[in-house]
Amino acid sequence: MQGAALPLVKLPSGEMVPQLGQGTWHMGESRRAFADEVRALRLGLDLGMTLIDTAEMYGDGGAELVVREAIAGRREEVFLVSKVLPQNSTRAGTIAACERSLKRLGTDRIDLYLLHWRGAPRLEETLRGMEALRDAGAIRYWGVSNFDVDDMRELSALQGGEACASNQVLYNLMRRGLEAGLLPWCRAKAMPIMAYSPIEQGRLLRNRTLRAVAVRHGASPAQIALAWVLRQPDMMVIPKATAEAHVRENRAALDITLTPEDEAELDGAFPPPRGPRPLELL
Numbered sequence: 001m002q003g004a005a006l007p008l009v010k011l012p013s014g015e016m017v018p019q020l021g022q023g024t025w026h027m028g029e030s031r032r033a034f035a036d037e038v039r040a041l042r043l044g045l046d047l048g049m050t051l052i053d054t055a056e057m058y059g060d061g062g063a064e065l066v067v068r069e070a071i072a073g074r075r076e077e078v079f080l081v082s083k084v085l086p087q088n089s090t091r092a093g094t095i096a097a098c099e100r101s102l103k104r105l106g107t108d109r110i111d112l113y114l115l116h117w118r119g120a121p122r123l124e125e126t127l128r129g130m131e132a133l134r135d136a137g138a139i140r141y142w143g144v145s146n147f148d149v150d151d152m153r154e155l156s157a158l159q160g161g162e163a164c165a166s167n168q169v170l171y172n173l174m175r176r177g178l179e180a181g182l183l184p185w186c187r188a189k190a191m192p193i194m195a196y197s198p199i200e201q202g203r204l205l206r207n208r209t210l211r212a213v214a215v216r217h218g219a220s221p222a223q224i225a226l227a228w229v230l231r232q233p234d235m236m237v238i239p240k241a242t243a244e245a246h247v248r249e250n251r252a253a254l255d256i257t258l259t260p261e262d263e264a265e266l267d268g269a270f271p272p273p274r275g276p277r278p279l280e281l282l
């Protein structure tokens with residue numbers, strides 16, 4: 001089964017990746033859920049959501065083992081994203097963490113390798129580790145996560161820092177602060193944002209306005225929350241779903257076009273920021 005082609009987002013290199021991908025946080029935490037998680041990711045791949053986001057942190061490596069199983073025999077279809085923990089992010093630590101991830105993932109390369117959030121090691125150290133991995137072919141691109149504008153400025157001032165391919169951050173209707181700072185900054189650099197927790201881990205879904213908009217579209221609240229992020233064509237979005245119905249729903253969110261009235265109503269319930277605000281983390 002092959003899904004229709006998904007809209008694509010351009011990385012700074014010019015490479016195009018699917019706008020809608022799949023998250024894996026809380027996968028790989030229990031043996032009982034393993035098969036269902038693998039099945040969900042495979043279904044997502046069948047439906048065209050071939051960008052998979054994981055991290056050494058998730059399930060203490062367990063999520064990467066789920067991903068390994070899901071992508072077995074179909075590595076070429078997948079744009080694989082993983083992350084190094086800040087405590088591992090010295091030059092040597094970054095290289096060693098990536099090697100461990102590659103083993104767990106059962107592949108010889110990660111497409112995009114991110115620093116999960118800023119930690120004690122100097123940014124330059126991490127950058128040198130990323131460069132060494134890229135030069136060795138272990139990763140194709142590197143990027144960051146949970147970096148606010150000041151962090152991005154500091155990074156891009158470093159030699160080689162401009163090569164950062166993406167910044168993965170918390171963004172959904174309830175978390176719009178970055179619209180007043182980080183988002184325009186990244187846009188000016190043509191660096192796409194990857195939006196995580198796009199449905200706020202389910203906490204968004206009981207909102208009355210969201211539900212009312214959903215009813216008008218014959219859609220679910222989750223689909224409207226996703227459609228709202230997806231309406232920005234330069235943003236990648238990575239919902240996590242283990243339930244088969246959720247995977248299918250999320251893919252179908254791409255078919256929803258919000259009207260100006262929908263957007264105005266959602267702006268009323270979830271107001272855009274009036275000025276710069278610190279980036280929120282989950």
Ligand code: NAP
Nearest residue numbers: 023024025196197198199200201222239240241242243246
């Ligand atoms: P999320 O995607 O906003 O929400 C996931 C939750 O929503 C799961 O409980 C899932 O249930 C449920 N769900 C998914 N689709 C649904 C639908 N159509 N209807 C109703 N419920 C639905 O939250 P997230 O997992 O925090 O974020 C997504 C991914 O972003 C993560 O998995 C991870 O890869 C990444 N992330 C990165 C960071 C970072 O610091 N860089 C932080 C957080 C997340 P089921 O699983 O039962 O289907």
